[in-house]
Amino acid sequence: MVNNQFRFFCTDLDGTLLGNDQFSSKFKQVWENIPEERRPLLCYTSGRLLDDILHLIQSKILPEPDYIVAAVGTSIYDFGQQKIIRQFTELLDEGWNLAQVNTIASSLSVNLEKQPEHFQNEYKSSWYLNNAPDEQIDQIRESFEEADDLQVRVVYSSSRHLDILPNSANKGNSLKWLLKHLGISTSETIVAGDSGNDSAMFTIRGIRGIVTGNAQPELLDKTATLDVYRAPQSEVCAQAVINGLRHYGIVLMEDLPSTDPQDPVHLERVVLVSS
Known part of the structure; x- marks a missing residue:
């Protein structure tokens, strides 16, 4: 079933999209298979600096995003316009x-x-x-x-x-600023992460989330009572992201590669168990 509720997907990189080469590659293929008319905007948020993230994209390791939040929420980059959004950066000087x-x-x-x-x-x-x-x-x-x-x-x-x-810089505050800048509500947004510095995104009111199976205790504690897809420990990194997006109706069976190494029955079972 197509879910048009979500317009924005913001995901951490290391330990979330990155960390398992097989499923990182699969995520790129799955994301690019989603038809543009139902594909949310894609945002990467990471402790990495902007040039490092751009190198990953240019190396075809990751699909091209719409936005990048780099250096733990200290800069926002408009990938389509190929420029830093200076209105946000100016807020950090105080x-x-x-x-x-x-x-x-x-x-x-x-x-x-x-x-x-x-x-x-x-x-x-x-x-x-x-x-x-x-x-x-x-x-x-x-x-x-x-x-x-x-x-x-x-x-x-x-x-x-x-x-x-x-003081105003973290992954949560930068995401809230960007959503307001774009006119997108938190209820139309999904985030994904694995560590404590991702928790500021998950605790934004109205946000839905994907917690990877390799998530660290600090994130598990912060999200214990929140409305998230909590992957089992066997689902790590981008594998959990793909299944989480299935859970929320962003990724459909038809978006999966025809040579999917994972049993599609298992994917469906994950969705049902986690609902």
């Missing part, structure tokens, strides 16, 4: 000073390791911090709160990645 952020981070009494330059941008200071307890992350937040002229957000995900961002 309370943000990258040099001051880096100075404070470097002076913290925790074992932070700065991530390589290709993970950094003017609105994102990214570090490695392994297996930090909640108390340690709270202490880091307090250190930044003591700087009166800064308004920042500290995001810790995957038990390793520490991002310091402008």
Whole structure:
């Protein structure tokens, strides 16, 4: 049955669309098989920088999207127009000073390791911090709160990645801004993800979601009471995304490749069990 309710699909990349080459390739084929008249707008949201995401698209690993939210919600790119949407970027300047952020981070009494330059941008200071307890992350937040002229957000995900961002920057806020910019409601939107920094998308009122079978505990906890397609642990990365889109009626049986390596009966059973 065709579902015309959904106009926008926003998905994380690493651990969601990426992470299983077979099903990443299958997702690209399935998405491009959906007729344009019933295919939602496609948006990628990722901690990766924009150039890295564009390289994945140019390499034919991913289908061409309509929009890209890069660097943990710090920039929005209109793929059709091939340009950054500057109205959003200008909102991030308030309370943000990258040099001051880096100075404070470097002076913290925790074992932070700065991530390589290709993970950094003017609105994102990214570090490695392994297996930090909640108390340690709270202490880091307090250190930044003591700087009166800064308004920042500290995001810790995957038990390793520490991002310091402008206060208004995260995947959820950037998605809300883009939806409003496009005149699309949250009830017309599906998101997909696997980690804690995706949770800000799932908790937007009215959003439907796809939680992959390889999702991390922090996302599972945040979405425990939400209306989502929760994939079993055997469904990982893009495999879960495809089945989640089947669940919501975006992908139909006719969109699946004729040489589909997965039993279509299993796909139908997943939809029924998860309804």
